[in-house]
Amino acid sequence: MLTPKRLLLPEGSDARLHRAMVAHAAAHLRHSAPARPARPLGPMGIALASAIEDARVEQLLCRDFPGVRRWFVDALAPPPDASDLGFAAFIARMDRLLMLPAWQDDNHWVNKARRLFDATVARAGLEDYAAFRAIASILANDLGQMRVRLDPQHCAVPAPWRDDNSYLWDFGAAQTPPDDTIALQASGAWPPPPAEATGDGSGPSPAGGAELELGRYRYPEWERQQERLRPGWCTVIEKMPAWQGLSSMREQRAANDERLTPPALPRARHLERTRRLRRQWEGDDVDLNAAIEALVDRRLRLRPDPRLFMRSGKVLRATSMLVLLDLSESVNHPGPGQTCSLLDIEKQAALLLAASNARNSADRLAIHGFSSNTRNEVYYYRLLEFGKPLQANERAMIGALRGRYSTRIGAALRHASAHLRTEPAGQRALLLVTDGAPSDIDVHDPQYLIEDARMAVAEARAAGVRTGCIAVDSAADACMRRIFGWHNYCAVHDARSLPARLARMHARLVCQGNGGA
Template identity: 75%
Template sequence: MKDGLAALALLARGLAGIDVEVQTLPGARAVLTGRKLLLPESAGGPGLRRAMVAHAVAHLRHSRAARPAHTLGPMGIAIVSAIEDARVERLLCRDFPGLHGWFAASLPPAPDLLDLGFAALVSRMDRLLLLPASQDDNHWVNKARRLFDETAANAGLEDYDAFRAIASVLANDLGQMRVRFEPRDYTVPAPWRDDNSYLWDFGEADVPPDEAIALQQAGARPPPPSDAGDASPLEAGSDMELGRYTYPEWDRKLERLRPDWCTVIEKLPTWQGLSPAREEAALNRERIQPLALPRARHLDRTHRLRRQWEGDDIDLNAAIEVLVDRRLRLRPDARLFMRAGKGPRPSSVLVLLDLSASANDPGANAASLLDIEKQAALLLAASNARGIDRLAIHGFSSNTRAEVYYYRLLESGRPLDAPARAMIGAVRGRYSTRMGAALRHAAALMRDEPPGQRAVLLVTDGAPSDIDVHDPRYLIEDARQAVAEAREAGVRAACIAVDGAADAYVRRIFGWRNYCIADDARSLPARLARMSARLAAAH
């Protein structure tokens, strides 16, 4: 064995151009530390040991050691490490083409295609990046190869930052797909690769490395102890189900509605059952001052009603907007007439909050968008919504087309009492944003409101998305169709997007008059107040 280690050390020196000490250690994973390579005693045959040495040399030649890891979570570290492994191996094979066969010969058997766990997806990605002729039917795996090859062609294999960026994209996708990652159980799938501890500096990590992937273990932290009295509400799966409703969904490629395609599940949030003491605590946390709302313009005496389906005169403003819509290739509003009318017109506004997981991300001022959404909704309801006769606050999130969760946090016409405050204050963000199904359900609820101004105002932080849809335009077109269906039913749909890059998709969905963009989330309460009053006063 000693002679074998000496030969491997000579191999490392020949490839790296520097002295590399090769030793053995108990365990199942190689460890590279400085210029010392520790090979597991149980390593396979000579071919696998040569591949381990070649991989370590690739890091010594092309990786920078001990990069700070505090900016990444455990899953992010694992994906960045896997992309870095592939990058340096490809650089080494460019210099020594014969080494590619060493890595290819050490590949483990292909994982079961039905296995969508984290380790299986990374193993499938490794295979596609190492064997260009291999194929895979998984969208994420194919996206990884496409981004890797495009970055290699455009930025070059030497550009670490470019590959770090695509690794962040891939890690974010896995988070959106809600792929479960257990740092303590994860081991790098490729048997010739080391534990990646050479790449990272974990600072004051308090979990020692072992034969499993050391970097993930160092990045993991046990949950802090919690007081039973401060237990968080139960997860969405334990919410009480109130009813299920099926809705169609627009298929942009087939250009038709798929009937009964999405299931909207109305649920009673677990936080409705909070104890009185906890309700009071939630109320105190969300204590707010009334907001000065703009006064909506109601009809209180004889008035010319504009934008009517029929009437005794043409509404010139509406006619001009039809011409503008036709130039923009948008569907024009066919209400071109005006007629005499009198008396007040009741207004009903439903504020629909995006409760997807992305709303939990902290903003520039450390407050998450979800916190600001809740504050804005409470401000609007506590201010008695001057000009709005009936105000409702609902929320939604989705976990594929089979589970679009819908929460009725404040019913239309109900006062903002302590339980409603506690319910809104305790709501959490989960899952994804299947916007079309939620808009259809909200519009169906609004049809039961008294005749008059009926509107749904959506507050979101991004384009519609879900884990079972990979075409970025698919859900945008479906949401656009849902808005058109609501308009035909007499319900106006509008949107406030807390996303500086939202103009393209919100204009496509809601039309150019029915949205506004809040670049700063802190402006959301004021924008929500103005937009709600405008919708209530529209005529």
Template identity: 60%
Template sequence: MKQQVIPLLDEDSRHWQRLSLLATALARRTLEMLPLQRATSTASPLIARAPATRAVLAALPNPSKHNALPARRLLLPATTSDTQSFALQRAMLVHAAAHLRHSPAAQDSTRLKPMGLAIVSAIEDARVDLLICRDHPGVQPWLHSALAARPDDLDLTFSAFMARLDRILLLPNSQDGNHWVNKARELFEHAAQEHGLEDYDAFRALASLLANDLGQMRVRMDPQHYAVPSPYRDDNSYLWQHPESETTEESLVLPENSTAPPPPASEKQPNIEPQPDMELARYHYPEWDRHSQRLKADWCTLIDRLPAWQGVMTEAPANKPSPRQRLTLLRLPQVRQLDRRNRLRRQWEGDDLDLNAAVEVLVDRRLGLRPDPRLFMRPGKGPKPASLLILLDVSESVNDPAADGSRLLDMEKQAALLLVESRVQGVDRLAIHAFSSNTRAEVNYYRLLDFGQRWNPVAAAMLHALPGRYSTRMGAALRHASRLLQSEPEGQRTLLLITDGAPSDIDVHDSRYLIEDARQAVQQARLMDVRLTCLAVDGKADAWVQHIFGWRNFSIAEQSGQLPQRLTQMSARLASGR
């Protein structure tokens, strides 16, 4: 009988054979595995060039068979002989199998921004990892040991948030002091209990909510250099279909010494560095602590600035009032109010005696003449000098488009132009300022038009270039504006705030804290004989605006398109002293 010779496999072949058997058992289907030298970012816009240790799970069309399922390939980085490398490959394989069993493939990514795409992918990674750990509890230590290390608490970069999110969702006993990370765990656990881990749509909605919160916190993401923090997770090219690039096998496997082709020369955009805002001065203002019921001295730093305008000396046509809007420009009658400095003499009645008329009565009596009985004085009606400061809220939320496609930021700029071109009678001096905040250490205060300054092309260019960014720390801005108004000539001094929401900032998590501080700022301004009013472009503003400004000192516009009309009405009321 002739003996059959079975060829012996080398160590590397046996290693890949063990991984292939494990992949088939976990994925419950045949999974082709190939060594990966280096992965490029052509499959995903989130990664410019993935590191050599990043796995790639690809679902590629199989043209050989009609209506056949896509061929699934897992490209793992080249192995080494050490145990740590094998443990990482094993975790990569488990995660890929979890995607194959529980994740929908090749979803449309056109409606997601890069940050939203990364957070949706991270939530999906955690969901499928928990599902495969539930089905195969033995793989749980493999994934836990391959998670990214916990970042420092002071690290507030996007990658750090994603690493902390991975840990708190996958490790049952993990703790974190950040409110966003803890909110993510609460929402994730609630979705798991309410809908179950199998409901992909519930977790997709959760991820969109978290992405919006992170955007409100102004966390910046660099899409060209971001990589998934946990090294065992793939580049998520299996989850998404990006229309701008097609995935091919050649784009996934490259020789070690190859480089990606440079972009065409026509696609290169000039790198224009934005000019920084001009800093004029710094001021320190207190802030009211509603818990201790006291003012914290020098708590906020306000930076007086001029916005950068890039040397453009003309107004933007998009911000100029249209001919139809010019018909609604303010044409107010000159308001005449009782003014004790304007005394009416020789009156039949009054609250004071006219001394000159009394002397003439005595002289007439000595001469035997009939005296004039009009011996009194009373205050007359005369024009009362008025100073009006318009304070614009230019936080990040004013960039959000409304239902009609218009942005509140553009409507605020148009309203400012309406006020400037209206030449409101009864308002002798007009100023237009704006503010936004980046924590208590940076409350930015922009001077667009100062009292006594003429409207000129430079002011128009600064208004056009003014961006909407950061948050709304209202109290410090109101205190600074009230201080500026206090130096105005004696008369009617009014501050009109235009905002789209309640005061907030990323370093304050108590929703009532800054509302109470703004209320204290309004009360302090009234003691300085400054009247503060508010025009809120927020249908839900009743909950906070009346508490801050009082029941007669506010108006609410449901939509940004109503802003010019409401501003016209409110300016007329302010000019008349009502």
């Protein structure tokens, strides 16, 4: 256990291990800033950031004192079993790969960790802490997508010479034990993060049966190598979020949201274009279709419709807009420099857009969300239905959302398009809000789900549904451009600007549907 004043070593360890422990502590004292705030990070983010920081300071110490490397190498534990896909095994394999440049590993996540680490060393050098902190965020997001679980109370640091990294973090007064009660535990358990670090959406999923299942639907999926649709390949499960029985804190937040006055958001411009209005009581020309139907009705001895004319006029066509939110595990984590998760910002943006639309527009707005757990379980949540006002129940459901699982965009887009096709005649638009490229744990080809999502967008457009996307990840530019085209997506570099960007994209799609540029 390393503290600013003392280093506590366990009894019974051999001299080689003690030597490596002292060297590791010296590396932290020389190159790590102590007591960084842990509040923005969840448990997995803290664990990954600590492991990357351990590797960084050890590399710096080995650079200054090359003979120290042998101390760490001698203390390395045997490599874990390749079949072990637990969090500790991933960290142990990453530690070995970063310590031994000649070591090879067949796991894609472990190899990605070394590739990112080496690229950051070449680009920014070992002294740039922020660059390596960004690596930890990427790797933690990948583990979340891979469904790797972390128990903060029982997570052990796999390298036997490393401490529990409490020196690196400030968990707040409630979580930091007094100095005289600190003792080194053989497990090296991580201290629990503060409750505020995880936010509303990063806790465990509701107990079985807490979410009401509304129905199951089968959809095809595009096989890019064979260039064909696999019929009935994906199962979309509609569910209602478990919002009943929320805590008093969450109810208070919902009440505060209800009193919140939305800022001035961009409004959709409904352009009235001159059109030929058919089946009119009077006009300057005969509507041939109406006249033919009137003749048929007379032959059948039915009363014909007397509206036989057409004239020029202006018609305002309402738009049915469906906003589809990405609810995968990765949205639970805050972005670089952020203090709240992307999920919290998505909720705020959706609520503000719904409130603004209800006051300032006649458009029909729906808010849905999705996540996926392989092709057999694509979860779909109907949070706000078309034409319904934003009331307490809808606010509670949106507030209770939890980010889980992965991002199978194609199946969700097909189901959302099916909902839009049941809307009354008029313009129909679908807007996806996501934090990156599509992915799922049963797909290993990175292009497979991208091509499937591209085909789902093409199918929606062929059915008269305009599509757009907001990607809260600048690295997803090429992927989203491939799926939605050059002019139908935008990348948000700062998640805090998502509410305004969402309102602008909504206005843009509505404007296009009414003849705007």
